[in-house]
Amino acid sequence: MDAKTGFFYLFSAVLLFAALRVITARNPVHAVLYLMLAFSQAAAVWLLLRAEFLAITLVLVYLGAVLVLFLFVVMMLDVHIDRLRTGFWKHFPLAATVGALIALEMAAVLMGGFRGMDEPKSAVVDAAHSNTQALGRLLYTEYLLPVEIAAVILLVAMISAIALTLRQRKDSKAIDASAQVRVRARDRLQVLKFAATRKADADVPAKPPAAEEKTA
Structure with missing residues (x-):
């Protein structure tokens, strides 16, 4: 067994373990983290299969955007785990039946192979591309x-x-963009001219101290 085959089995084993923990983890945050691990291992497997575009797309789109958004949503929501567990065994037979049916269909496809799908001539790539x-x-x-x-x-x-999600609230303080575009400086700003300094009035005599005491 060469190194490539060893890495393939290693990434596949970690991928299967992470996928199993996604559906068995009790904490939703842990489930999202295991899902991120599963996607990273799937990207590594695609790199080994020389599907570089799919691997980079999986890392950028899902790991870089979708799962980070899922993680923030799960952490911000007040998720009651006990309430989610109620009624699990009630719906377990239906879920197990659907899961077994999907597993049988996938096994039939994988065992039978993809027949009648010839590779198009344009898909043949030489070593230079x-x-x-x-x-x-x-x-x-x-x-x-x-x-x-x-x-x-x-x-x-x-x-x-x-x-569908855009709603105009009555108490919103949003400003109309068209009104901002049409605004002019002279309508908003008024410049008033004032003297820089003001001299004291020399015509008014100052009151003597005695007069000020009598007034007080």
């Missing part, structure tokens, strides 16, 4: 229309999510 370059050529040549359709769908979904 990397997998990332070949994937980029396929995405922007033969699969350009599906990529554009997916980009439009994601853009519509993002705009719809913003439109």
